[in-house]
Amino acid sequence: MPSPADTSPALHALIVEDDAQLSALLVLQLGGLGYAVTAAGDGRTAIAMLAETRYDVILLDRMLPAMDGVDVLRRIRAEGIETPVILLTALGLTPERVEGLDAGADDYIVKPFEIDELNARIRAVLRRRATPAADNATLTAGDVTVSVLRHRVTRAGKPIELQKTELKLLAELVREAGSVLSRKMLIERVWGYDFVPATNIVDVHILKLRQRLEMPGLPDPIVTVRGVGYMFRG
Structure with a gap:
């Protein structure tokens, strides 16, 4: 199973997921791939954590209590936080996906998903963010x-x-x-x-x-x- 990167220190992922069982599983699986992982159970907690700590990627559940994932995403983008965000969503309909992308998500993945695909998506998002525009024309x-x-x-x-x-x-x-x-x-x-x-x-x-x-x-x-x-x- 591939590691997230060959660099040190480990990439720091923030998981924002109210399903405690899924959150714990992702912490375990991503930790096994070499990530440093922090979890938040709701959007307001995540926003407070982002104000204090820099993360390399955010894995954000689309359906959260009180403040849903799209609202969280709009809020952090409005505050100038450009950390890559991958939406974790059970909503497979195109309008919901478009709404998330319009709010500033870098990618989305539909539940249920395999950890290998999530890892590949994280690495791809980070490569895109790290690669400067190559075309000056x-x-x-x-x-x-x-x-x-x-x-x-x-x-x-x-x-x-x-x-x-x-x-x-x-x-x-x-x-x-x-x-x-x-x-x-x-x-x-x-x-x-x-x-x-x-x-x-x-x-x-x-x-x-x-x-x-x-x-x-x-x-x-x-x-x-x-x-x-x-x-x-x-």
Whole structure:
């Protein structure tokens, strides 16, 4: 079973989960992989802990008592806490996933899940956060322009606000405009996974991109190639 990293000290994970049995299991399993692990049973406790301690990753339950996980996420992002967050959710519907990603989550995983997949997702999120934008060029396809380094996107000259993962996904599509990119290719390039996860994370982000890029009178720039993947109109 892979370790979280080859560096020292150990990566510090904060688990925010009200299910005491699941929380204890995650503490045990992640601890066995070499993580330093702290647990909180509710959102308010987690917010207080984040004000005092720096963590490398937060594993945040979507359904928490009193203050739900999305509200916790919005609160910590509003306070400028940029620690990577992976939502742990029993809600498999696309609107709930989109809501979590819009609130500032870096990734989500649907319960029940295997510890190996959670570990892979943590490592992928940390790699994405640690890797600086490699493309200094401005990418253009049709009426869409993307500057990865400056985190700027425009369509028909109008600015579009995107989150980091959305911008990276759009950059890959625009860079390969006119060519079809499979879900596996996008998973590898954008999320850094070396496997295709059980969740439909690519499709959820594509839906969000389409919503962000939508403008009256302009066509959808993203083409779905059924059974294959997606293509950006060149």
